[in-house]
Amino acid sequence: MIFLDRTPVNGIQVYRMAERDLFMDIQANLNRETLVDRIVDILESRILNGDLPPRTRLSEARVAREFSVSRVPAREALQRLEEKNLVRKNHRGREIAEISREEYAQLHELKNVVEAYGVLKGAQKASPQEISRLEGVLSRMERHAARGNLAEMKRCNYEFHD
Numbered sequence: 001m002i003f004l005d006r007t008p009v010n011g012i013q014v015y016r017m018a019e020r021d022l023f024m025d026i027q028a029n030l031n032r033e034t035l036v037d038r039i040v041d042i043l044e045s046r047i048l049n050g051d052l053p054p055r056t057r058l059s060e061a062r063v064a065r066e067f068s069v070s071r072v073p074a075r076e077a078l079q080r081l082e083e084k085n086l087v088r089k090n091h092r093g094r095e096i097a098e099i100s101r102e103e104y105a106q107l108h109e110l111k112n113v114v115e116a117y118g119v120l121k122g123a124q125k126a127s128p129q130e131i132s133r134l135e136g137v138l139s140r141m142e143r144h145a146a147r148g149n150l151a152e153m154k155r156c157n158y159e160f161h162d
Contacts, residue, residue, distance in 0.1 A: 039067050039073060044086060048104075051154075053096065054096050056095060056096045057093060085097055140156050141153055141156035
């Protein structure tokens with residue numbers, strides 16, 4: 001809690017300033033946590049989809065630059081990925097961990113279950129307009145897949161999940 005004026009003239013005024021500062025600290029922390037969660041989700045998806053292959057170096061600076069954040073949320077995101085055994089530290093920094101075929105199959109299966117649950121919950125809350133928009137994105141994704149245009153298919157996939 002930060003007091004802007006250490007010599008209170010009016011106790012109520014100081015209390016309000018302290019309360020506002022506390023609220024701002026809590027809000028900043030929540031925003032950072034949400035931001036870190038989002039970075040972790042995106043990097044985890046890229047790792048599991050093979051967009052970031054094993055042994056790819058992943059530094060705090062790179063993550064911070066890519067997501068336009070400071071190094072603090074980048075560091076927190078990398079630490080969470082380490083806890084999930086998707087990133088490991090070595091003498092050169094951090095890199096994407098190698099995952100056995102069996103581990104990959106298990107992670108992919110788990111990811112599919114979680115995504116299916118997310119789709120079910122999302123569909124229950126989505127408006128008709130949102131469902132229509134998602135159907136359009138899915139249709140474009142299928143067209144790009146049929147043509148072998150993987151870059152556009154991935155772009156649609158990210159748009160669909162965003």
